[in-house]
Amino acid sequence: MSGLSRRLILASGLALAACGREPALGQPIAEPPLKSLAPFPIGTCVRAPELADPAYADLAARHFSQLTAEWEMKMEYVVQPDGSFRFDRADAIAAFARQKGMRLFGHTLLWYANEPEGFLKLDESRQSFEGAVRNYVTAMVARYRGLASGWDVVNEPVTENGEGLRESLWSRKLGQTGQFKVAFEAAKAADPAAVLFVNDYHLESRPAKLRRYMQLIEQLLREGVPLGGIGCQTHCWSELPAGSIAATLKALAGFGLPIHLSEMDVSTVQGGMLANRAEAEQRQARLYAEAVEAFAALPERQQFAFTVWGMRDRDSWLKRENAADTPLLFDDLGRPKPAFAAVADGLRRR
């Protein structure tokens, strides 16, 4: 029996068992391409060097219709100490997306967590800080115009517990509201067709943070900032109460803008309550099902993309925090897990 057939039977057994339906032994069940089941883009984040691995590249091309650079389109990679920009890896991801007929999603332009030396040491007497930010945003957005469907223009603006907006190099230099105005207007000018997002996390588990995020969105729209979409990262964990994700998407959809469920993963260790791996994976599957069904229930014009933050468990950033974590749709060998079956079933049921 070929490796692939063994994989199909094992994977489908795991998947169907998790959905309460025992597999018909020896009855291989195809691993349907997720993007073939969805009427909206299904995305994942990728890293450029891994695209040289055929197993990684094949999994991305088979199941996904949109790619987000996990970190190579962030300032921490692009902006050099002398203020120059390097695009080699972002270009490699863009080339792969173009070759496979996939959309690219730009992540991210301004982020409190990235304060590169090239900006920190800027000599204000020679070039205004605002001019340097406009230049950077224009260089990034114009470079991928026509391939990037949208951009996270400002990432994670709300403080952890939702009591306000984060302080950062960008807010200090441009003002809390000014940072949005400068970045969004420069991005709009560089690619008028791109959907421009604000993006944040833990909205489904911290009501105060969701409220503050929604207040910010109202403010940006009131002030005429060209905000075109709302990102909900959806980094969560298997003990998240059922219904939290659906309620959050419903609240955010109230603005009538496109929604990007932008970075979903479901930690099976962060909650800390479950000693039982099988139980954690079943709860994980149910949360992925809830998310994809709630996203699919949005009005079509608001379904921007459903993006997971990585493909195989081994690829997840969460592994660096706890090597035992299994947050994604495919196991370390790239075999579909119960979470994959839950997403596929959720897409079929829409």
Ligand code: XIL
């Ligand atoms: C993370 C990446 O996954 C890591 O590889 C990197 O070291 C740090 O950033 N929210 C975001 C993402 O918007 O950009 C973060 O990605 C995860 C949290």
